[in-house]
Amino acid sequence: MVEATRSGNGSARPTLEQVAAAAGVSRGTVSRVVNGSPQVSEAARASVLEAVQQLGYVPNRAARSLATRRADSVAFVVSEPESRVFTEPFFGSLLRGVSKELSASGLQLVLVMAWTAREHAQVEQYVRNGHVDGAVLVSVHGDDPLPWRLMENGTPVVMSGRPQLSHPSLPYVDSDNVEGARAATAHLYERGRRRIAAITGPQDMSVGVDRLAGYRKALRGRRGVPRDLCAFGDFSQESGERAMRQLLERDPELDAVFAASDMMAVGALRALRAAGRRVPDDVAIIGFDDSETARHTDPPLTSVRQPTELMGREMTRMLLTLIEGGSTTSEPVILPNELVLRGSV
Amino acid sequence: MVEATRSGNGSARPTLEQVAAAAGVSRGTVSRVVNGSPQVSEAARASVLEAVQQLGYVPNRAARSLATRRADSVAFVVSEPESRVFTEPFFGSLLRGVSKELSASGLQLVLVMAWTAREHAQVEQYVRNGHVDGAVLVSVHGDDPLPWRLMENGTPVVMSGRPQLSHPSLPYVDSDNVEGARAATAHLYERGRRRIAAITGPQDMSVGVDRLAGYRKALRGRRGVPRDLCAFGDFSQESGERAMRQLLERDPELDAVFAASDMMAVGALRALRAAGRRVPDDVAIIGFDDSETARHTDPPLTSVRQPTELMGREMTRMLLTLIEGGSTTSEPVILPNELVLRGSV
DNA sequence: CCTACTCGTGAGAGCGCTCCCGGGCTAGTT
DNA sequence: AACTAGCCCGGGAGCGCTCTCACGAGTAGG
Secondary structure: OHHHHHOOOOOOOOOOOHHHHHHOOOOHHHHHHHHHOOOOHHHHHHHHHHHHHOOOOOHHHHHHHHOOOOEEEEEEEEEEEOOOOOHHHHHHHHHHHHHHHHHHOOOEEEEEEEEEHHHHHHHHHHHHOOOOOOEEEEEOOOOOOOHHHHHHOOOOOEEEEOOOOOOOOOOEEEOOOHHHHHHHHHHHHHOOOOEEEEEEEEOOHHHHHHHHHHHHHHHHOOOOOOOEEEEEEOOHHHHHHHHHHHHHHOOOOOEEEEEEHHHHHHHHHHHHHHOOOOOOOOOOEEOOOHHHHHHHHHOOOEEEEHHHHHHHHHHHHHHHHHHHHHOOOOOEEEEOOOEOOOOOO | OOOHHHHOOOOOOHHHHHHHHOOOOOOHHHHHHOOOOOOOHHHHHHHHHHHHHHHOOOOHHHHHHHHHHHOOOOEEEEEEOOOOOOHHHHHHHHHHHHHHHHHHHEEEEEEEEOOOOHHHHHHHHHOOOOOOOOOEOOOOOOOHHHHHHHOOOOOOOEEEEEOOOOOOOOOOEEEHHHHHHHHHHHHHHOOOOOOOEEEOOOOOOOOHHHHHHHHHHOOOOOOOOOOOOEEEOEEEEHHHHHHHHHHHHHHOOOOOEEEEHHHHHHHHHHHHHHHOOOOOOOEEEEEEOOOOOHHOOOOEEEEEOHHHHHHHHHHHHHHHHHHOOOOOOOOEEOOOEEEOOOOOO
């Protein structure tokens, strides 16, 4: 009796068998109805549906998984050694996209986070062991073999961002970093700026490379415009500040800066203020990521916004297609960015 | 043959049965070893362990769940109608704490997000249907019946933050908002400030109420100090700016502000600058949350930091205890905050 | 009118695990 | 020596579902 209380849970969940009994059909038929098979008469379907409704039947996930050998869930893997993962709205937004797209198809979203090397190995174990049908990988490092290991294993995987060592046909979704950077730089040019500097990200990451390429592309062919006025940062504020100081030293006359991340732009703002430059009067500046911070700087930062939620949705769609098709390779999807205009230009 | 290729997946995962065969024992014994039962001889244990190692055996989650009638997973439910959920580091940090604590006990973390009312209902369905053993609820609104509905259903639930309509024994973890606000205000006083204003949060949320209470508590009994110099905001930057303007109007002589959120503090900074006040020379200011933004304002913002990751861990620990004990009620846990000193004081 | 299908349905056989019962063995007790 | 008490261990039953196969009834074709 104590046990009965213990298990609590009000009414025990009805099983297929009970629904079948109530509807006056067999288990098989109920299963067919529940799974939307066309092979069932209207009469049977109706009475099953009624019984389902009445008993409040919900399929038991575990039993289904066991029988189908599918997990009916996908992993969202964050393999970030740094701790600041979620301070960036990027992840949250991506997650939201994934969540929305996934809930439509009834799959579970299992969140897996790994910081230490040991956890990293566990993640691989976990995914390889078929606990999930596929995985969305975010913030994977360049030399991380995880995606390929999983692909070899036959597990569908989709990454966010183009991997550096582009393995042929490794499925990924990315925003058009080249075009975003190009548009930002072009915007500065169109506003009449002529000495446009760049603070770029690390060149061992595709975002870093692409955003620099976009900057160069925008300035290519323009006469009398320096286009190698760039300093390198690591996306952090400090590095942006340092880079800005270097740039001011190299060219005190510069009148605009394209920063490959908002954080670096914030650092640049500080350096500019310290150097007595007014923004945007003396120097215009554009960042990248459209982070929360961009809205609160002084002046507010014009920035390139990535369609993060959409990226999440696309990744999920791609993953579901892979899972369904039993494949592990796919053409990448590149989504357009958007320039958000604020006071810094 | 095509099928064989399709299913891919390299080597099929070994089952208990196969491990048993390899180890020369029965299924039961392998199960006992895997689950750490003491009722097994050293010899048997050793040979099972060896077989497990060799075959790379990992228990099938679905089968286990089916047999034990447990889900071996908990849900992290974000029921936030707003879209800015993850722009605040709070959630990410909480999530990390939950993830860390959970991975130690081998449970899955299922992320469930709900924005629309319909999704809200689905979440309830989902959790009630026993897909998870328990749930961590964050950012629940005051009038949201979700936690109680789940509790009635017998599902263990832990909330973040003290609920307003404090249902007796609804389990929650919170930081000590009263004490955090008190310490911040007291700090301002100790630094010699005497006209300390407050920008408080909405009074229909416990955080809003508590932080105001802390402010009042710090000033109680101090002679010649105004302690009702407060304006209300809604935690947003705009509301902070507005509140600050009101306060300056009411008392142009004020020399310090305690803001109940960093965002409001940022707004206040703007208003102060617009009014020609220097921070911290003329007016000192302290925020709350120690957000990413606090680090990037000018000057950097002194703020109260909540032990968010720890809160996540505590919530998880509490939840696991509830699950294990088959209970749904528990004493709340209140964790201390910390004042992070930066340039704004 | 018989054969050949098609279509809807029922039933059996698992999926891989845990739980529990009972048998065999050893050690301790009278 | 006989009996009991433990301790290990094996194996059956069953968790709730899907899937395959076979069967009966209807329909069309020869």
